[in-house]
Amino acid sequence: MTVDAPGGDGRRKRIRSYVLRGGRITSAQRRAHDKLLPRWGLAFSPAPIDLDAVYGRRAPRVLEIGFGDGATLIELAGSRPETDFLGVEVHPPGIGHLLLGIEARSLTNLRVIVHDAVEVLQHQIPPASLDEVLLYFPDPWPKKRHHKRRIVQPAFAALVADRLKPGGALRLATDWEPYAEWMLEVLNAERGLVNAATDQRWVERPTLRGATRFEARGHRLGHRVFDLEYRRPISGGFKSMAHVAPLPREAVPEFRELFDHYANTRGFVPNSILTMSRRPAIAKAFMDLNRAVLYEGTVPEELKMLVSLIASQAAGCRYCQAHMANLSSIYRASDAKIAAVWEFETSELFSDAERAALRLALKGATVPNEAGPKDFVELAKYFDDGEKVEIVATIALFGYLNRWNDTMATDLEERAARVAGRTLGPAGWDAGKHGARS
Numbered sequence: 001m002t003v004d005a006p007g008g009d010g011r012r013k014r015i016r017s018y019v020l021r022g023g024r025i026t027s028a029q030r031r032a033h034d035k036l037l038p039r040w041g042l043a044f045s046p047a048p049i050d051l052d053a054v055y056g057r058r059a060p061r062v063l064e065i066g067f068g069d070g071a072t073l074i075e076l077a078g079s080r081p082e083t084d085f086l087g088v089e090v091h092p093p094g095i096g097h098l099l100l101g102i103e104a105r106s107l108t109n110l111r112v113i114v115h116d117a118v119e120v121l122q123h124q125i126p127p128a129s130l131d132e133v134l135l136y137f138p139d140p141w142p143k144k145r146h147h148k149r150r151i152v153q154p155a156f157a158a159l160v161a162d163r164l165k166p167g168g169a170l171r172l173a174t175d176w177e178p179y180a181e182w183m184l185e186v187l188n189a190e191r192g193l194v195n196a197a198t199d200q201r202w203v204e205r206p207t208l209r210g211a212t213r214f215e216a217r218g219h220r221l222g223h224r225v226f227d228l229e230y231r232r233p234i235s236g237g238f239k240s241m242a243h244v245a246p247l248p249r250e251a252v253p254e255f256r257e258l259f260d261h262y263a264n265t266r267g268f269v270p271n272s273i274l275t276m277s278r279r280p281a282i283a284k285a286f287m288d289l290n291r292a293v294l295y296e297g298t299v300p301e302e303l304k305m306l307v308s309l310i311a312s313q314a315a316g317c318r319y320c321q322a323h324m325a326n327l328s329s330i331y332r333a334s335d336a337k338i339a340a341v342w343e344f345e346t347s348e349l350f351s352d353a354e355r356a357a358l359r360l361a362l363k364g365a366t367v368p369n370e371a372g373p374k375d376f377v378e379l380a381k382y383f384d385d386g387e388k389v390e391i392v393a394t395i396a397l398f399g400y401l402n403r404w405n406d407t408m409a410t411d412l413e414e415r416a417a418r419v420a421g422r423t424l425g426p427a428g429w430d431a432g433k434h435g436a437r438s
């Protein structure tokens with residue numbers, strides 16, 4: 001992986017996943033570079049390639065990163081003529097070996113790019129254009145200070161996920177157990193990829209993966225070989241990170257009217273409640289409390305939604321922030337006001353009464369709690385005791401909801417994500433583990 005790191009001169013220096021070593025190159029390999037690379041090679045350039053034009057057809061496409069001497073690619077391209085293959089490597093003897101293999105086997109479905117594979121993926125490979133990406137025995141960079149050189153990094157995982165077609169596969173193998181665990185950690189955390197193993201760890205060795213020099217070396221050293229497979233979800237969406245799935249709304253017919261109310265007032269039934277509905281008594285008690293706190297009384301709904309938003313921001317729950325941005329908007333707070341909510345002390349969009357309530361929300365949702373007598377003196381200038389109860393109940397309601405949704409990693413619904421992206425996005429909000437794209 002290439003990542004930016006500060007250079008000694010203050011400029012950013014690229015960290016690459018390889019170090020170019022001369023290596024011994026045979027004269028046949030050198031001749032292959034001169035004669036065959038112009039024929040089978042594609043030049044690196046920072047612009048997307050038209051893969052259909054390169055191969056002269058539309059076909060499944062497989063990219064191998066760091067193919068070494070090309071043994072896997074030559075085998076695969078020979079046995080799967082209906083598929084197009086692209087190899088990316090920087091090691092001159094290996095590239096020469098691959099080119100000789102292409103000629104010896106008269107392969108027409110294999111091309112090579114001599115360049116850093118990360119930059120090739122970044123610049124030349126269009127989104128959603130690959131059926132498979134192969135990464136077999138990448139350099140393990142075993143020393144801790146070199147881990148930053150490992151090609152498998154979070155940004156690499158996101159890049160590969162983006163370049164795979166929905167349903168496409170990333171296949172990896174390594175004989176270095178700590179790197180195998182590293183791969184799991186990085187790739188299992190990538191929302192755009194799903195581990196194909198039922199236990200979220202290793203898969204069986206794929207029958208199509210031939211033995212390579214590096215695998216043979218691993219076996220000689222007595223290492224176990226680990227195979228991993230990840231898929232880009234077909235739905236095109238991101239995989240759910242929720243720890244418990246929401247029930248379909250038909251599964252709890254006794255809540256039909258309540259659910260209709262949610263759907264009519266905010267456009268959808270929240271996943272938080274559909275998940276809670278696995279224990280209907282809890283869901284029912286919550287919905288009753290929610291209604292009594294947010295929708296009854298004399299404090300304007302808009303202010304209660306903004307109080308909830310501030311409490312959720314203080315607690316860090318992005319799911320609730322998105323919901324309360326959506327509800328603030330439904331209860332007529334302008335986009336500008338929602339966007340400025342974090343600056344309520346100084347923004348002229350807020351009245352002194354609103355400031356008093358929002359200040360209490362901020363302090364009351366902070367752990368440990370910072371609310372004190374001065375806040376209630378200020379609040380009393382604008383609200384009676386019944387209204388103080390409504391405001392504190394709103395803050396307290398979100399004590400439950402923030403913990404519920406942040407702990408469950410509830411999936412965010414499309415509409416709430418859209419409103420939050422529009423209003424809170426510029427100040428840095430994103431859906432995080434709650435997933436749905438804004």
Ligand SMILES: C[S@@+](CC[C@H](N)C(=O)[O-])C[C@H]1O[C@@H](n2cnc3c(N)ncnc32)[C@H](O)[C@@H]1O
Pocket residue numbers: 001016017018065066067068069088089090091094115116117118135136137138139151212213214215
């Ligand atoms: C340990 S070798 C494994 C080669 C082959 N996959 C195998 O199984 O025999 C890793 C290879 O990845 C190549 N490599 C590492 N980082 C790369 C990058 N960013 N772009 C292209 N090739 C890379 C190296 O040049 C090296 O040949």
